[in-house]
Amino acid sequence: MGKLLNGGLAVGGTLLAFGALKRALNPRPRYAPWEKPRYEDFEKRVCIVGGGFGGYSAATKLTELTNGREDVGVLVIARDNFFTFWPMVPGIVSSDIDSRNVAQPLRRALITAGASFRRAKLKEIDHENQRIVTDGGLDFPYDQLVISLGGQPNFFGIPGVEEHALHMRGVEDAEHIRNRVIERFEEVSLMRGEVPESKLTFVVIGGGATGTEVASEIHTLVHEALAPDYPNIDPNRVRIFLLEGLPQILPELDPSLQRAARTRLFNEHIEVMTSTFAEEVTEDQVRLKGGDVIHSENVIWTAGNRPNVAIHDLGLPVDERNGIKVDEYLRVEGFPGIWAIGDCAAIRDIREGFEGRYVPPTAQAAGQEGYTVAKNILATLDGREDELEKFAYKPLGQLVELGSDFAVNEVMGVRFSGLAAAIFWRLAYLVRLNSPQSKIRIAADWISALFVRPAVTQVRGTSQE
Ligand SMILES: Cc1cc2nc3c(=O)[nH]c(=O)nc-3n(C[C@H](O)[C@H](O)[C@H](O)COP(=O)(O)OP(=O)(O)OC[C@H]3O[C@@H](n4cnc5c(N)ncnc54)[C@H](O)[C@@H]3O)c2cc1C
Numbered sequence: 001m002g003k004l005l006n007g008g009l010a011v012g013g014t015l016l017a018f019g020a021l022k023r024a025l026n027p028r029p030r031y032a033p034w035e036k037p038r039y040e041d042f043e044k045r046v047c048i049v050g051g052g053f054g055g056y057s058a059a060t061k062l063t064e065l066t067n068g069r070e071d072v073g074v075l076v077i078a079r080d081n082f083f084t085f086w087p088m089v090p091g092i093v094s095s096d097i098d099s100r101n102v103a104q105p106l107r108r109a110l111i112t113a114g115a116s117f118r119r120a121k122l123k124e125i126d127h128e129n130q131r132i133v134t135d136g137g138l139d140f141p142y143d144q145l146v147i148s149l150g151g152q153p154n155f156f157g158i159p160g161v162e163e164h165a166l167h168m169r170g171v172e173d174a175e176h177i178r179n180r181v182i183e184r185f186e187e188v189s190l191m192r193g194e195v196p197e198s199k200l201t202f203v204v205i206g207g208g209a210t211g212t213e214v215a216s217e218i219h220t221l222v223h224e225a226l227a228p229d230y231p232n233i234d235p236n237r238v239r240i241f242l243l244e245g246l247p248q249i250l251p252e253l254d255p256s257l258q259r260a261a262r263t264r265l266f267n268e269h270i271e272v273m274t275s276t277f278a279e280e281v282t283e284d285q286v287r288l289k290g291g292d293v294i295h296s297e298n299v300i301w302t303a304g305n306r307p308n309v310a311i312h313d314l315g316l317p318v319d320e321r322n323g324i325k326v327d328e329y330l331r332v333e334g335f336p337g338i339w340a341i342g343d344c345a346a347i348r349d350i351r352e353g354f355e356g357r358y359v360p361p362t363a364q365a366a367g368q369e370g371y372t373v374a375k376n377i378l379a380t381l382d383g384r385e386d387e388l389e390k391f392a393y394k395p396l397g398q399l400v401e402l403g404s405d406f407a408v409n410e411v412m413g414v415r416f417s418g419l420a421a422a423i424f425w426r427l428a429y430l431v432r433l434n435s436p437q438s439k440i441r442i443a444a445d446w447i448s449a450l451f452v453r454p455a456v457t458q459v460r461g462t463s464q465e
Contacts, residue, residue, distance in 0.1 A: 027112055051078035144381065207274065216402040243277075307345075397413075406421070
């Protein structure tokens, strides 16, 4: 009898725990479908354009702050219906991370939080009627408007870059890079005789965090995933160059971490060239300032970003290099009720010692700006303008992963590198992912990679034959 009771309690406890876990992973939406007023019908309407780090954090903070209130409606409008978790995008190149886990469903998260979502592209702002106009000619009203359109690559007018180089500004770009490497391996495995050097030479231009991670991911792809499947290609024939115009790669990191990263890249036979400028990119070569040439049909540009050019059509004041001009409260200068954050906004860094500089275009900064703008918008809607907060950027550090077993990290002044840093990188970003599905799948992939050698395929449509 006692055994039966214990068994029953164990089964009941397991079922309860299972139910609690399921509820925690699937929070109920704030509104049931029949409860939620249309966005247009809310008394105070906040429209957020852009569903990236800035826009998403602004929307979720605002819904959190207005939980229990029925007067504030939040609408997010974005070109894509997914949220790109940028720090993990380079991992797609080696297939360490699956694209669908990096492109997280935006609708689910926003609807659960109590906001509305429409996938549309912003075209212009009808300032007079306080409406935004999207590509299909639809318009949406706002009382407060947040612009967070992100950035795009900047090619600085260098001949051939836009035409011949791959870039790294989205999930699909990372997939293109992976497919390019696989494509070259397929081509070379069919070649008889001399293989041109340019086929298996990969040149990453830009030695910031993205470029350095991409170079390392290409190395991982070649040596861990492709080498066993292409026994007729010596992986050591593959040359990977990382070009940087400054005297050091990863310029925003401490010199001790720069050295650790350089040593890692050296051990991976990645050829780092600093104080080196690409002057022209053609179909099969990169011409460097000074006349040297690298023969490569595979160039990846990560050397520059700029604010999204769409901001020029909005009738707002724009600083060409840094984005929409805002004051220290993130209000667009001269346009009450309009705010700008993230990579498309020129936000002055008000920290001591940073006078005259702008807040860097990072996910961290965009997320913090989203929180500040949410609080300031609510204060404005409630007539508490005297409570507006100035935006003060608080950098928490930087994490750069170079392969699955090595990273260089600086977290709140503490610097560390190696395997422990790589584990920290993984845990820190796993926690920060929004989608529980992505968290579970990525963790499962990482665990399985400890036991099973990674395998990649290049999915091609017949139209590409
Ligand atoms: C490969 C890569 C790796 C990175 N890694 C890191 C990192 O590890 N750590 C870090 O701090 N930062 C990192 N960054 C920088 C970081 O991603 C950006 O600073 C951050 O995403 C900026 O947030 P945002 O909201 O301004 O733009 P985004 O996050 O890019 O979001 C822009 C949003 O605007 C939408 N949009 C664009 N145009 C339109 C339009 N016309 N109409 C409607 N919607 C539009 C998009 O769909 C998207 O929802 C990385 C960047 C890249 C490219």
